[in-house]
Amino acid sequence: MNIGVLGTGVVGRSLATRLVELGHTVALGTRDGTNPVAHQWLALVGTARGARVGTFAEAAAHGAMVVNATSGASSIAALRLAGERHLYGKVLVDVANPIVSEPGLGTVLSVVNDDSLGEQIQRSFPGVKVVKTLNTVNVDVMIHPGRLAEETTMFVAGDDAEAKATVADLLRSFGWRSILDLGGIAASRGLEMYLPLWLALATATGTATFNLRLVRSQI
Numbered sequence: 769m770n771i772g773v774l775g776t777g778v779v780g781r782s783l784a785t786r787l788v789e790l791g792h793t794v795a796l797g798t799r800d801g802t803n804p805v806a807h808q809w810l811a812l813v814g815t816a817r818g819a820r821v822g823t824f825a826e827a828a829a830h831g832a833m834v835v836n837a838t839s840g841a842s843s844i845a846a847l848r849l850a851g852e853r854h855l856y857g858k859v860l861v862d863v864a865n866p867i868v869s870e871p872g873l874g875t876v877l878s879v880v881n882d883d884s885l886g887e888q889i890q891r892s893f894p895g896v897k898v899v900k901t902l903n904t905v906n907v908d909v910m911i912h913p914g915r916l917a918e919e920t921t922m923f924v925a926g927d928d929a930e931a932k933a934t935v936a937d938l939l940r941s942f943g944w945r946s947i948l949d950l951g952g953i954a955a956s957r958g959l960e961m962y963l964p965l966w967l968a969l970a971t972a973t974g975t976a977t978f979n980l981r982l983v984r985s986q987i
């Protein structure tokens with residue numbers, strides 16, 4: 769599949785690499801198509817499988833599916849640069865967390881309780897099928913869940929059932945086996961507000977490569 773990955777941070781580059789490994793034709797998007805980090809990524813993966821680097825707009829236009837792996841505080845701006853017409857009708861996999869650093873407060877969420885970044889994106893781009901997922905785990909777990917000692921749970925949330933099924937297929941190709949549909953895009957609130965607990969767990973365990981598993985009653 770042609771996939772546009774918006775974001776040249778460690779998440780965007782790692783997801784893009786994994787997608788290339790899985791046989792997808794990936795365009796990695798950045799504000800400035802000459803971004804050296806993006807071109808280092810391209811040199812690493814090679815162009816044999818059609819991988820390329822471009823602006824956010826070029827990457828979004830390329831993708832039948834688009835991944836938002838931009839800084840949460842800038843995601844709406846990045847998606848505006850990508851352009852509504854290049855996103856329209858497509859599945860947008862949103863892995864971003866709306867994290868900001870506040871003096872005296874440290875890492876906090878810029879949107880909480882009765883709204884979320886996932887919903888803000890869906891409201892800003894109503895013609896796009898936003899699916900929130902993968903934001904609850906570290907990037908290494910995102911792309912290689914099988915490297916954890918046990919099977920763990922990944923969540924999806926979004927208003928379009930078909931889009932969630934498409935994203936679940938993609939997650940299964942990464943190695944995810946236990947995928948829980950949390951309902952509409954409003955469930956992004958809980959997925960994003962998990963971040964403070966994730967940070968506490970990372971501090972308490974001394975590792976970022978962990979995840980939770982949902983265990984239900986047998987009755």
Ligand SMILES: NC(=O)c1ccc[n+]([C@@H]2O[C@H](COP(=O)([O-])OP(=O)(O)OC[C@H]3O[C@@H](n4cnc5c(N)ncnc54)[C@H](OP(=O)(O)O)[C@@H]3O)[C@@H](O)[C@H]2O)c1
Nearest residue numbers: 775776777778779798799837838839840842864865906907
């Ligand atoms: N690190 C993890 O393990 C992890 C886990 C779960 C979720 N996440 C989430 O994944 C996302 C990506 O994280 P990351 O650490 O890889 O990268 P990041 O540093 O949060 O974001 C980098 C990307 O954001 C773009 N960007 C920055 N400021 C911008 C602006 N003003 N306007 C438009 N675009 C802007 C950059 O564009 P350029 O390419 O032009 O520089 C770059 O592509 C974040 O939302 C993060 O919260 C991360």
